Amino acid sequence: MTDPATGREAEGSPDASSASPATAATAVLDGPIDAIDGAQLPPEDAPPVQWAPAEPSPKRKRRLWLWIGVPAALLAAGVATASLVLIAPGTAVAGVPVGFMTAGAATDAINQRLGATTIILGDGGPTVTASQLGAAVDARGLAESAFDARPMWNVTQWFGDSLDAPVTLDANRADAALRAALPSAFTASVPAQVSFTGTSYAVTPAVPGTGLDVDAIAAAVHDAFVAGTGTVTVSASPMPVAAPASSEKAQSTADQLNAMLQTIGFYVGEERTVPVDPATAASWLKITPDASGTFSITADAAKIQASVDALPAAVNRAPANGTVITNSDGTVLETSVPGADGRTLGDTSAVAKEFAAQLTAGKAAFVLPVTLTPASTVTLQRLLEVNLSEQMLYLKENGGVVDSWPISSGVAASPTYTGHFRINSHIRSQTMTSTDPNNPYWNYDVPNVEWVMYFNGDEAFHGVYWHNNFGTPQSHGCVGMPNYRAKQIYDWSPTGVDVWIHD
Numbered sequence: 201m202t203d204p205a206t207g208r209e210a211e212g213s214p215d216a217s218s219a220s221p222a223t224a225a226t227a228v229l230d231g232p233i234d235a236i237d238g239a240q241l242p243p244e245d246a247p248p249v250q251w252a253p254a255e256p257s258p259k260r261k262r263r264l265w266l267w268i269g270v271p272a273a274l275l276a277a278g279v280a281t282a283s284l285v286l287i288a289p290g291t292a293v294a295g296v297p298v299g300f301m302t303a304g305a306a307t308d309a310i311n312q313r314l315g316a317t318t319i320i321l322g323d324g325g326p327t328v329t330a331s332q333l334g335a336a337v338d339a340r341g342l343a344e345s346a347f348d349a350r351p352m353w354n355v356t357q358w359f360g361d362s363l364d365a366p367v368t369l370d371a372n373r374a375d376a377a378l379r380a381a382l383p384s385a386f387t388a389s390v391p392a393q394v395s396f397t398g399t400s401y402a403v404t405p406a407v408p409g410t411g412l413d414v415d416a417i418a419a420a421v422h423d424a425f426v427a428g429t430g431t432v433t434v435s436a437s438p439m440p441v442a443a444p445a446s447s448e449k450a451q452s453t454a455d456q457l458n459a460m461l462q463t464i465g466f467y468v469g470e471e472r473t474v475p476v477d478p479a480t481a482a483s484w485l486k487i488t489p490d491a492s493g494t495f496s497i498t499a500d501a502a503k504i505q506a507s508v509d510a511l512p513a514a515v516n517r518a519p520a521n522g523t524v525i526t527n528s529d530g531t532v533l534e535t536s537v538p539g540a541d542g543r544t545l546g547d548t549s550a551v552a553k554e555f556a557a558q559l560t561a562g563k564a565a566f567v568l569p570v571t572l573t574p575a576s577t578v579t580l581q582r583l584l585e586v587n588l589s590e591q592m593l594y595l596k597e598n599g600g601v602v603d604s605w606p607i608s609s610g611v612a613a614s615p616t617y618t619g620h621f622r623i624n625s626h627i628r629s630q631t632m633t634s635t636d637p638n639n640p641y642w643n644y645d646v647p648n649v650e651w652v653m654y655f656n657g658d659e660a661f662h663g664v665y666w667h668n669n670f671g672t673p674q675s676h677g678c679v680g681m682p683n684y685r686a687k688q689i690y691d692w693s694p695t696g697v698d699v700w701i702h703d
Contacts, residue, residue: 288350290359293342296428300352306343310365314425319417321382322436330421332377334370337425367422369414378412385438386411391445391489394454396482400461401454405447410438444493453487453495456562464564466511468543468572472565474514476507485559499559504552515545515568519575526581527622527698534694536580542573583698584623584661584689586679588616591671593681595692603688607681608664608674613641616677617656621699626690627652632662634676642676651686655699662686 287306289299296313298306315331342365350357379386389409394401417434424432464481466474484503489495522539524532546569555566583596588609595603609616629650636642652662661679663686664670670681679701 286352287343287347288352288354288358291346291350291357292428293346293365298343298346299358301343303340303343303347306346307340310337310342313428314365314367316430317421317425318431319421319424320431320433321378321385321412323433325436326381328377328381330367330425332373333417333421334373334377335418335421336368336370337365364426365422367418367425369418369421371414374414374417375411378414378417382412382436385436387438389441389443391443391493392447392450393445394450394457394487394495396478399478401457401482401487403447403450403454406443406445406450408440408442411441412436413439444491445489445495446493449489449493449495453497457485457487457497460559460562460564464559465566466507466515467565467567468515468570469567473568474507474511480507481564484556497560497562499556501552501556504555508548508551508555511548511551511568512545515543515570518542519573521576521578523578523580525694525697526579527696528581528583530581531696533696537578539575539577541575544571544573546570581698582693583700584655584693586616586699586701588618588701588703591673593679593685593689595689605681605685606671607679608667608670608672609679610659610675610677611673614676615673616659616675616679616701618701618703619656621655621701623653623655623693623695623697623699625654626695627654644676650683651690653690653693656701661689 285302287298287301287303291297291299293306293310296306296310298309301309314335314337315329317330317335318327319330319333320327387410390407392406393404395404413435420432420434424430461478461481463472464476465472466476484499486498486500487495488498517540519542520540521537522535523537525534525536526532548569551566551568558564558566580597581599583594585594585596586592586607586609587594591606591609592604593607594601629648630652631645631647632649633645634642646666648665650663650665652660654660659677659679661681663683664675664680665683667674668682674680
């Protein structure tokens with residue numbers, strides 16, 4: 201709808217705000233119109249055109265904050281995000297600035313700084329780098345620890361003290377690099393040796409060499425790295441370097457080997473049935489130190505096999521019955537014939553290999569696979585029986601007479617007492633004496649009385665060399681007999697054997 205006062209379409213029309221000045225009002229023209237530069241002009245005598253003043257267009261609201269606020273918000277968001285992944289400014293690890301870095305970038309910076317540290321070996325001496333020495337730090341762990349302790353968002357941790365960084369050297373790389381740089385500082389050590397002398401193992405002591413103090417160099421590298429110094433001078437004075445195979449380690453091994461030689465062999469149960477002599481055992485063994493100087497013992501199963509092949513002849517046997525002597529109480533007084541179980545060697549196909557493994561582990565007693573056949577034991581209950589009325593001695597085993605002969609017992613003035621007794625002592629030879637001023641019968645001094653066995657006070661069995669009237673009482677209470685017979689029962693009757701004297 202056209203506004204009559206203005207000649208423009210009313211506000212609110214879709215084109216009202218976009219009308220150009222030429223179309224903003226309507227003019228009435230009386231003459232022809234020329235077109236000049238695209239505008240219509242009246243003729244010269246035409247009355248001037250009357251334009252209705254145009255209403256100001258409504259101002260459009262500017263939204264500049266969108267153009268300023270969006271980048272600012274993005275920047276703030278970026279800063280906030282960065283503060284969550286970056287290390288606080290002013291943070292240093294071993295003198296390496298890592299502020300405003302991620303943990304990964306800090307790791308690289310720490311490693312690069314350490315590797316570039318230079319070590320001068322003595323004043324004006326040759327140089328090596330920390331990288332050549334195999335210097336290392338836990339750069340990743342240090343960087344992550346720095347971020348954990350001092351994240352950028354925590355402003356209270358900004359510009360804190362430098363964090364320490366323990367430095368280690370690779371021993372092999374450091375030794376190689378130092379030897380190459382300063383060979384004059386190094387002489388080789390001589391390791392201790394363990395060798396067999398023919399009867400036992402002995403030690404040849406170690407001789408120390410010389411070298412540089414790697415621990416001191418590692419400490420110097422650490423101090424220089426922590427201080428942020430790129431170069432450090434260390435002492436190049438040679439110091440003693442012990443051989444890895446020390447005299448102490450060698451002696452310990454020799455002691456172990458010599459103890460093994462004392463027990464080495466093939467066993468049946470607790471019995472060392474087949475001992476192995478030291479020279480043979482030493483031929484089986486090899487003693488070598490490893491890189492750390494620890495000595496190891498190895499055994500050659502092939503060399504052991506020859507001894508294994510000889511085992512059946514030394515081990516196999518039939519059972520042997522034993523004999524023991526007892527008294528009437530059943531107490532075993534003596535083993536007159538030792539019994540021995542029979543034994544049969546089992547499968548030995550793996551013995552050499554298994555024994556070699558045992559010796560390597562330091563165990564020298566090898567228990568053989570053996571089947572045992574128990575031996576039986578014969579028990580002999582012995583008795584010395586004297587029949588005074590017969591003047592006879594009877595040797596009995598298990599109630600049966602095994603031997604007998606005439607004796608001389610005590611006369612009526614000094615009879616041999618009857619009863620049950622036991623042998624309580626054995627005396628190979630002695631002088632028998634007695635003195636009684638009132639009775640010449642009890643005055644005697646008899647030297648060299650042999651094979652004496654006491655059973656009742658001063659009554660004894662013994663040999664007699666001063667008469668041969670056996671079968672008749674002749675003594676002062678003892679039971680006498682020829683010397684050879686006295687020796688026979690001396691050997692036959694252990695202490696504790698029963699004695700029975702009767703009429």
